Amino acid sequence: MKxxxxxxxxxxxxxxxxxxxxxxxxxxxxxxxxxxxxxxxxLVVVATQRAPAGGSPLLKQDAAQQNSxxxxxxxxxxxxxxxxxxxxxxxxxxxxMRPSGRRPGVLVFTAxxxxxxxVQAPSLLAEMRKFGSxxxxxxxxxxxxxxxxxxxxxxxPAIGNARNYPLAVDQSGQLxxxxxxTATGTEIVYDRAGREVWRGxxxxxxxxxxxxxxxxxA
Numbered sequence: 001m002k003x004x005x006x007x008x009x010x011x012x013x014x015x016x017x018x019x020x021x022x023x024x025x026x027x028x029x030x031x032x033x034x035x036x037x038x039x040x041x042x043l044v045v046v047a048t049q050r051a052p053a054g055g056s057p058l059l060k061q062d063a064a065q066q067n068s069x070x071x072x073x074x075x076x077x078x079x080x081x082x083x084x085x086x087x088x089x090x091x092x093x094x095x096x097m098r099p100s101g102r103r104p105g106v107l108v109f110t111a112x113x114x115x116x117x118x119v120q121a122p123s124l125l126a127e128m129r130k131f132g133s134x135x136x137x138x139x140x141x142x143x144x145x146x147x148x149x150x151x152x153x154x155x156x157p158a159i160g161n162a163r164n165y166p167l168a169v170d171q172s173g174q175l176x177x178x179x180x181x182t183a184t185g186t187e188i189v190y191d192r193a194g195r196e197v198w199r200g201x202x203x204x205x206x207x208x209x210x211x212x213x214x215x216x217x218a
Contacts, residue, residue, distance in 0.1 A: 081196040083107075083188070084178055088140065088168040091148040096166050098138045099194035104215035105136035106208055107188045109176065111143035112154040114184040116202045121158040123205040125165050130209070135217040141169045142176040142184065191215040 087097045099105060108124070110117040117139070128137050141151050146169050159165045170176070179188060185202035189211040198211035212218075 083190050083194050083196055085194065086175060088138075088170065090138075090166040090168045091152040092166075094166070096138055096168060098136070099190050100136060101194060102192070103134055103136050104189070104191050104197075104212055104217040105138070106212060107179070107190070108137065108139040109142050109179070109181045109184060109186045109188075110139050110151075111141050111184045112146050112150040113143070116185050118154060118158050120185075120202065120205065121155055121165070124208065125159050125162055127205045127209045128164060131212060131217045135212050137165060139165065139167050140175060141167075142173075142181060143169075144171070144173050189215055 083099055085097065085099060085101070087095055090096050098107060106128075108117065121139075124137070128135060139155070148167075148169055151167050151169055155167055176182070181188075183201055187198075187200050187203055187208055188196055189198040189208065190196050192215070197215045198207075200207060200211075
């Protein structure tokens with residue numbers, strides 16, 4: 001009997017050792033998890049203490065960028081009376097630059113299906129002839145579906161082959177937004193320096209003439 005007990009003793013001791021090792025491993029894992037959690041809490045506390053009062057720096061930066069954008073937009077609006085110079089080929093293939101910088105002029109934003117523009121054209125041509133070389137004009141189609149031939153066919157019966165009444169098509173679609181034009185029939189009168197002095201929509205020709213004289217074409 002004594003020999004059997006002494007033989008079993010090592011078996012019981014051997015069975016207990018894996019359990020102890022498992023317990024130690026679990027305890028080690030808990031300790032590691034607790035240490036990681038404590039480190040995360042510390043980082044959050046430090047970051048909170050370093051953050052400046054009044055909100056996140058990123059939000060402040062966004063607000064600063066919005067203010068900067070608003071200032072830029074205001075500056076652009078304030079300086080919008082200086083018209084952007086552009087160059088287009090007219091329906092006869094001649095290159096036309098406006099404003100030319102040599103004389104005051106008028107831009108007429110139109111389309112081949114703008115009936116009021118076509119009706120106005122003969123009277124506007126007669127008004128422009130009064131100024132001779134002291135004023136310039138360009139009638140530009142802002143219809144993306146227009147072609148040079150369509151614009152020519154629409155206006156030629158009204159103005160004939162008048163070389164001092166050039167017609168052109170803005171196929172890029174950039175001029176209307178650049179000049180703040182939202183409707184066909186818009187007229188913009190500018191002075192010799194290319195500064196906008198007057199704007200109207202399907203206006204009486206007498207008003208356009210008066211604006212040209214005010215711009216220095218008299």
